[in-house]
Amino acid sequence: MRDTVGVRQANLARLVQLVHRQGPLSRAALTEATGLNRSTIADLVADLVTHGLVVERAPDPVGRVGRPSPVVAADPRVMALAINPEIDAVTIAAVGLDRTIAARSRIEVTDPPTPEETADLVAAELARWRRTDLPAARFVAAGVAVPGLVRAEDAVVREAPHLHWIDAALGPLLRTATGIDTVVANDASAGVLAEHLFGAAHGIDDVVYLNGGASGIGGGLIVHGIPVTGAGGYAGEFGQNRPGIASPDDRRADGGVLEDEVSRARLLAAVGLSGADEPTLAAALAGGDAAAHDEVARQRRILATALANVVNVLNPRVIVLGGFLATLAAVGVEELADAVRAQAMPANGEDLSIRLAALGEDRLLIGAAEVAFAELLRDPVSAAAPSSPAG
CATH class of the missing domain: 1.10.10.10 (Winged helix-like DNA-binding domain superfamily/Winged helix DNA-binding domain)
Known part of the structure; x- marks a missing residue:
């Protein structure tokens, strides 16, 4: 039986x-x-x-x-609540089991939100959606894509340095605030899952994904078709590697790591912006002055060296770049790929393809939803009971 x-x-x-x-x-x-x-x-x-x-x-x-x-x-009424907290905004989406995004909100903040503030913002937006846009939605789970280290065994955010979070039990906070069971994952791990299943790396079994966001650079890995997270769940922190920088004139942070040199904040400063979403930043850089173009070229040189190290160690078939890294790459994808191959072992780079994230600004939300749907996809009937609003 x-x-x-x-x-x-x-x-x-x-x-x-x-x-x-x-x-x-x-x-x-x-x-x-x-x-x-x-x-x-x-x-x-x-x-x-x-x-x-x-x-x-x-x-x-x-x-x-x-x-x-x-x-x-x-059924499009079956949904996951997808959440991406960042230093400048908390982005929330209702993602259907049919993969449609039924609602999406970017709530800008003046200071990095605390875990408690994040839970409160999400709960308030969810309550508004239930009253207005999504009265028939059945939220079966919530997924959070966090720019930081997430411990695999209990989904505690060990450290999200730019958010100033240490050992944050975000899942229970959101469960209490929303009444929805919550799964927490690293943002780049969610991003590589989304691009592997539905985006630029669909059908590719050996993938490296690098995500460039307001909090820095994170990475996700697919090896032989299987997500690789490491012993504790912390694999993929490419932004913390120290790239070789050929020209001293290219260095901006003595002893700095990759995300100190290849930086969204530096790009924003080059065009005189304090904040912007990715399309706005891309447009500003395209129309920027010579100094802005020089900063883009500098960051591309350093990024190429960092990616060559990735190619030498992991020998991926595809590297997918998302966020501001996609903006940097879009200036000339093949030129960037050639610069990577020139610094990599020839055999490792001969079949390499560099691609821009196909899911755009929704990539992390789709990945967070996929993490949230995992239990439903494993055991649909047991996981199908709809959640009720908290309180």
Whole structure:
């Protein structure tokens, strides 16, 4: 009996994963993808409909003889709350199991928010959404992408230096404030997951992702198709490496790490801005003066050396750059790739591709949602009970 229950759970999970990651699929396509027979698929889909996880709709006309198979899609009312706290803003999104972003808010702050302030901002925005835009939403979990070290075993934020967080139990704070079970992850680890599943590295099994944000530079790794987080969950802190800088004139921080030299704050200063989202920063740099262009070129030289070290150590097939690093790379992606190859072992760099994050400003939110959906995708029926508002 236990084995039968386990097999059914696995089959239900497989169907939810398929419609979540591939989009709406006909029953016939699900039959082909799983190898299950048509009656089993019909029974499993009916169970998922009953639990409010998928919806069925009539197929589009196909102009052929015979009755076409109904289409199965993730129920858009099933959502994850995705959160990305940064030093200048807390960004929140409602991400559907169907991968649509139903609502998104960027709440700017004058000082880095504390964990408690972050929880309060999220709870207030969630309450507003429930009253207005998303009264029918079923939030099954929340995911947080934090620019810092997150301990894998209990999701405690060990250190987020730019936010000034030390040993912050953010998950319980958000659970109390929102009534939603919360998972916490490093922001770049969430970003590489999103780009691997849905973005620039889709279908690629060996990926390095570097995220450039207001708090610095973090990284995420996919090796042989598996996320690599390290013994404690802290792998990927590329921003803390010390790059070789060929020209002393390029150095701005004596003994500084990569994120001291390749820095969003330095780019903002070069165009006279105190803060900006990535599209605004990119436009300002493109229209900047010679000094701004020189700063972009300086940072690209140092970034190329740092990426060459990554290539030599990890031999990735693809490097994906997000945030302000994508802005730096976009000036000339192939030129940057050539500069990386010139400093890397020839064999390691011969098949290398450098790509800009395809999911843009939503990459960390989509990654945070994917982390939040993990339990639902593993055991859909048990995880499907909707959360109720806190208080």
